[in-house]
Amino acid sequence: MIKPLALTMLALMSASVAAADTPATLMAHFAQQAGSPVLALSAARGETLYRSEHPGHAGTSVSCASCHTANPKQPGRTRVNKRIEPLAPAANPQRFTDAAKVEKWFRRNCQDVLQRECNAQEKGDFIAWLSQLK
Numbered sequence: 001m002i003k004p005l006a007l008t009m010l011a012l013m014s015a016s017v018a019a020a021d022t023p024a025t026l027m028a029h030f031a032q033q034a035g036s037p038v039l040a041l042s043a044a045r046g047e048t049l050y051r052s053e054h055p056g057h058a059g060t061s062v063s064c065a066s067c068h069t070a071n072p073k074q075p076g077r078t079r080v081n082k083r084i085e086p087l088a089p090a091a092n093p094q095r096f097t098d099a100a101k102v103e104k105w106f107r108r109n110c111q112d113v114l115q116r117e118c119n120a121q122e123k124g125d126f127i128a129w130l131s132q133l134k
């Protein structure tokens with residue numbers, strides 16, 4: 001029978017595994033998925049992805065900055081005016097530390113803005129840009 005202490009240890013261990021992602025490990029992961037070296041990721045392309053406007057609903061235009069604001073170190077707003085914590089790790093150290101969360105929101109927001117999923121290179125570029133903001 002497993003003792004409660006052992007269970008606690010196991011829980012702690014798996015918690016630390018789940019929290020092991022960082023912007024750097026996620027960039028390495030997406031670069032590998034894209035089949036290119038991490039150094040080939042481009043912060044400049046990441047910024048373009050963030051700022052470029054795409055046709056939205058009813059003649060409006062939409063970009064990542066629509067919700068995350070022109071300055072990703074600032075808090076953003078959803079369409080129903082709910083606060084979004086800043087996206088840049090410099091302002092919010094929780095960002096890009098949970099691969100499942102990152103994948104979930106890339107899927108949802110890229111679909112929303114670009115009407116398609118972002119590819120691995122775009123995801124890597126996006127994190128490359130945000131994580132070098134000071």
Ligand code: HEC
Pocket residue numbers: 049050062063064065066067068077078079084085094095096097098101102105106109110112113114126
């Ligand atoms: C309609 C509003 C909206 C737009 C537009 C939007 N986002 Fe977001 N984004 C959110 C919300 C809401 C969250 C989740 C709440 C949170 O994490 O604070 C989020 C979270 C994220 C996260 C999670 C990061 C992490 O580690 O916590 C990523 C990645 C992300 N967005 C990428 C994008 C990209 C890329 C675009 C543009 C293609 C974009 N978002 C456009 C609302 C938006």
